Amino acid sequence: MTSQPASAARPLPPPAVTAGGHAPLRAFIASRLVEFCREPEALFWVYGFPLVMILSLGIAFRQQPLASLRVDVVAGPAAAADAATLNAAPGLTATIRPQAEAAERLRTGRADLVVERSAAAVEFRTDPTRPEAVLARDRAHDALERAAGRRDLLTVRDTPVESPGGRYIDFLVPGLMALSLMGGGLWGVGFAVVEMRIRKLLKRFFATPLAHWQFLFGMMAGRMLFVIPEMVLLVVAARLLFGVQVFGSAAAVVALLVLGATAFAGIGLAIAARAKTLEAVSGALNLIMLPMWLGSGVFFSRERYPDWLQPVLAALPLTPLVDALRGVMLEGRTLAGCAGEITAIAAWGIICFAIALRIFRWQ
Amino acid sequence: MTGVDAPAISVRDLVKRYPGRPPVEAVRGLSLDVRRGECFGLLGPNGAGKTTTIEILEGLLAPTSGEVEVLGLTWAAHAGALRERVGVSLQETRLSDKLTVLETARLFRSFYRRGIAAEAALELVGLVPKAAARVANLSGGERQRLAVATALVGWPELLFLDEPTTGLDPQSRRQIWDLVETVRACGHTVVLTTHFMDEAERLCDRIAIVDAGRVIALGTPPELLAQFEVAHLDDVFVKLAGRRLTESGWAEPVAGSTGGPA
Numbered sequence: 001m002t003s004q005p006a007s008a009a010r011p012l013p014p015p016a017v018t019a020g021g022h023a024p025l026r027a028f029i030a031s032r033l034v035e036f037c038r039e040p041e042a043l044f045w046v047y048g049f050p051l052v053m054i055l056s057l058g059i060a061f062r063q064q065p066l067a068s069l070r071v072d073v074v075a076g077p078a079a080a081a082d083a084a085t086l087n088a089a090p091g092l093t094a095t096i097r098p099q100a101e102a103a104e105r106l107r108t109g110r111a112d113l114v115v116e117r118s119a120a121a122v123e124f125r126t127d128p129t130r131p132e133a134v135l136a137r138d139r140a141h142d143a144l145e146r147a148a149g150r151r152d153l154l155t156v157r158d159t160p161v162e163s164p165g166g167r168y169i170d171f172l173v174p175g176l177m178a179l180s181l182m183g184g185g186l187w188g189v190g191f192a193v194v195e196m197r198i199r200k201l202l203k204r205f206f207a208t209p210l211a212h213w214q215f216l217f218g219m220m221a222g223r224m225l226f227v228i229p230e231m232v233l234l235v236v237a238a239r240l241l242f243g244v245q246v247f248g249s250a251a252a253v254v255a256l257l258v259l260g261a262t263a264f265a266g267i268g269l270a271i272a273a274r275a276k277t278l279e280a281v282s283g284a285l286n287l288i289m290l291p292m293w294l295g296s297g298v299f300f301s302r303e304r305y306p307d308w309l310q311p312v313l314a315a316l317p318l319t320p321l322v323d324a325l326r327g328v329m330l331e332g333r334t335l336a337g338c339a340g341e342i343t344a345i346a347a348w349g350i351i352c353f354a355i356a357l358r359i360f361r362w363q
Numbered sequence: 364m365t366g367v368d369a370p371a372i373s374v375r376d377l378v379k380r381y382p383g384r385p386p387v388e389a390v391r392g393l394s395l396d397v398r399r400g401e402c403f404g405l406l407g408p409n410g411a412g413k414t415t416t417i418e419i420l421e422g423l424l425a426p427t428s429g430e431v432e433v434l435g436l437t438w439a440a441h442a443g444a445l446r447e448r449v450g451v452s453l454q455e456t457r458l459s460d461k462l463t464v465l466e467t468a469r470l471f472r473s474f475y476r477r478g479i480a481a482e483a484a485l486e487l488v489g490l491v492p493k494a495a496a497r498v499a500n501l502s503g504g505e506r507q508r509l510a511v512a513t514a515l516v517g518w519p520e521l522l523f524l525d526e527p528t529t530g531l532d533p534q535s536r537r538q539i540w541d542l543v544e545t546v547r548a549c550g551h552t553v554v555l556t557t558h559f560m561d562e563a564e565r566l567c568d569r570i571a572i573v574d575a576g577r578v579i580a581l582g583t584p585p586e587l588l589a590q591f592e593v594a595h596l597d598d599v600f601v602k603l604a605g606r607r608l609t610e611s612g613w614a615e616p617v618a619g620s621t622g623g624p625a
Contacts, residue, residue: 014549015483017518019476027473031462038461038497199457204513207421207451208474209443363423 025214025221032222042188047230050180051237054173057299058242061168068093069136072102074116082117082144089143092136112136115144165247165330173238174325175298177231178260182292182318184230185264186271186285188223193272194281197361206362216356220265224258231257248328252335256328259342260321263349267317269356292318320344369435371521371552372397372420377429379415379576389415391576393429397569402543402553404567406560406596408606408614412576413556414454414525420554421451421523434521447476450519452511454526454556460499464490467498468512475517484512487545489538504535511539515546522546524555528562529612540566558612560596572600574614579603 036042071094073083079096086094094115097105105111106125113136114125122144126133146152196202205215235253238244246253271288275281295302295309296318305313313319320341327333327341335342372395379390390412397403405413418424419431422438422445431437436445458467468481485491488508493501501509511527524543528536543553543566557563563570564584572580572587580587580603584596591599601607606614 014545015479015487015518017477017479021472021478022474022476024474027470031459031466031470034466035459035461200453200455201458203423204451204453204456204458204510207423207446207449207453208471208517209446209476210474211443 024210025218028210028214028218029222029225032218033225036188036222036226046180046184046188046226047233050176050230050234053176054169054234054238055241057172057176058169058238061172062242067132069112069132069139070110071095071113071115071136071140072097072105072111074099074102074114076117078117081147082115085143085147086115086140089139092139092143113140115140165245167242169238169242170244170330171326172299173234173244174329175322177234177257178296178318178321178325179293179298180230180234181227181257181260181321182264182289184223184227185220185261185266186268186289188226188268189219189265190268190272190275190281190285191278193219193269194275194278197272197276197363198278202362212360212362213357216269216353216360219269220262220353223265224261227261228254228257246329247332248334252328252333252338253325255335256321256324256338256342259345259349260325263317263321263345263352266349266353266356269360270352273356273360292316295319297322317345317348369432370396371399371401371434372403372554373430373432374416374420375430377416377419377431378427379412379419379424380427389576390419390426393573393576393578395571395578395581397552397554399552400547400550401568402547402555402566404563404570405554405556405573406558406563406570406600407556407573408558408604408608409612411573413573415576416573417523417525417554417556421449422446423451447517448520450514450517450522452514452522452524452527454529456510458498458506458509458513460497463495463497464501464505464509465494467509468516471513472516478517479515481512481516484515487515487542488512502532504531507531508535508538511542515542519551521552521554524553526556526558528557528559536562558608560600560608564596570596572603574600574604 036046069092071086071092073079073086073094073096075096075098083094083096086092099116102111102114102116103125106114106127112126112130112133116123116125124137124140126137128134193202196205202215206212235244235246268285271284272281275284292298295305295313296316297313298318302310302313302319324333324338324341324345327338328335374396375394377390377393378388381387381389393412393416405416407413415424419426420433422433422442433445434448438445462470464485465481468484472478472481472484482491482494485494488511490505490508490512493505498506498509507527507530511524514522514524524539527539531539540562543555546553555566567584569581569583570587571578580590580599582590587596587599588594591602593599593602597608600614601617604614605617607617608614
């Protein structure tokens with residue numbers, strides 16, 4: 001076939017009509033993947049951002065030996081002896097200072113403990129709400145008692161234990177994976193759908209034989225296929241950089257990832273079902289994502305929140321995903337062991353997809 | 364009426380009211396028939412109800428009242444079958460910027476059970492040299508021609524083109540005219556909207572002049588010229604509506620005229 005100049009006015013011969021070539025769902029999903037891969041920003045947010053996050057948090061919260069605790073000994077007759085005793089004790093650094101200076105250092109957090117000996121007693125001044133302060137007090141007490149002649153009655157043996165799976169980075173990786181699935185599903189599907197609506201591309205698809213469910217399912221599936229490699233990348237990076245291990249089965253992890261990606265894509269569809277502007281959908285997405293960023297236990301345990309809030313946090317869709325991923329990756333639970341979480345995630349996805357299918361506005 | 368002998372389109376007393384305060388009545392009792400194999404033009408100024416009408420015929424909007432049959436079928440009962448047989452080019456669609464021209468045409472081709480090759484559709488709209496270009500890099504005219512190509516890939520019995528040449532350069536416009544003639548030469552039906560009188564006169568077998576949601580005149584271009592005793596279709600609209608259609612599609616009052624509804 002050759003192209004003709006536009007001014008060759010006469011009609012072209014009729015083209016050949018053929019059956020076949022009918023593959024709406026496959027072609028639609030493939031086109032979504034091609035579009036993702038040609039979008040540098042999307043590639044960064046999906047692949048780069050979680051990696052940067054793991055890298056920076058992993059470094060910031062790496063396991064460190066306990067820092068030496070700072071003890072100020074108030075100047076006085078016994079100060080030199082006490083300071084020597086404390087300096088000899090493990091994990092303490094003692095300095096002799098005038099009383100006013102020591103008090104000021106304690107107040108501003110530069111000293112963990114102030115020790116002042118009088119004729120009647122040894123006084124420990126400290127802030128009992130700070131863990132380091134309490135630890136410094138107990139160590140100092142112990143050291144001074146022994147120096148004064150206390151005898152220990154028990155035989156004690158310390159055995160240091162390395163606990164893979166118990167570090168902050170181990171806790172963090174499953175949480176970040178769940179967070180990525182949420183962001184990818186909600187933004188990648190919700191935002192994309194509204195953009196297509198604004199471009200009248202939704203209406204254009206609606207005018208073809210592409211079925212509604214094929215469009216909606218294709219949007220979800222396209223996003224899911226896109227995020228699975230990202231998850232593999234995250235697990236491998238966490239393993240190589242920080243030695244994070246997966247204790248459960250890889251198949252169970254992948255099953256949870258597919259479930260989570262699909263469920264959040266369904267939620268994204270429901271949010272985008274009627275939104276007419278990018279501002280409206282962005283606002284709605286941020287509004288529903290914020291409680292999950294903070295309350296679903298991604299960065300810290302949700303048990304830090306009061307008891308009355310727990311049922312609310314447990315009902316958020318991200319919470320069961322974080323819990324199930326952590327259960328499989330850190331505790332080696334099986335899928336059957338996460339049945340409750342899986343049911344909750346699936347329920348969110350199915351209900352939202354059904355709502356989306358019902359209320360979706362194509363125009 | 365059976366599916367085979369029925370007119371391509373039959374519309375009776377079509378009304379479309381958009382809710383609001385006050386409600387807007389975009390179409391107010393419109394009736395017309397489109398015969399098989401003809402090129403039928405809906406001609407009128409912006410806001411006349413052309414797009415609302417054509418979108419109801421395309422099954423994209425539900426009418427408030429009235430009867431619409433397309434290829435002897437109704438959208439309510441036969442949407443799935445009709446989608447395979449009807450091709451649609453919307454007034455304004457921004458196709459995905461990230462796909463190439465050929466990828467876009469192939470994507471739409473995959474939605475249909477039967478049709479022509481994506482390459483053949485590009486050939487019809489003169490976009491073969493741009494097949495590998497991303498949609499983002501196309502000119503306005505090229506995008507519009509691609510939009511028409513996506514309506515052609517299913518080789519529809521009935522092709523809808525909503526303002527296919529608005530805002531186009533002369534070359535793109537000419538290309539669209541050629542393909543309309545090709546499609547019609549194959550015995551297929553074309554329904555298009557336009558506010559260009561010369562385009563309607565040149566392309567369309569029959570024209571319905573629409574104003575304020577109603578058909579105010581209907582016939583072949585020679586019939587209309589004879590009926591209103593004028594030399595140009597422009598003047599038919601002036602006689603009927605008391606306003607003149609401008610290049611931008613808006614109708615402006617003609618000095619000294621007393622005719623027609625405002």
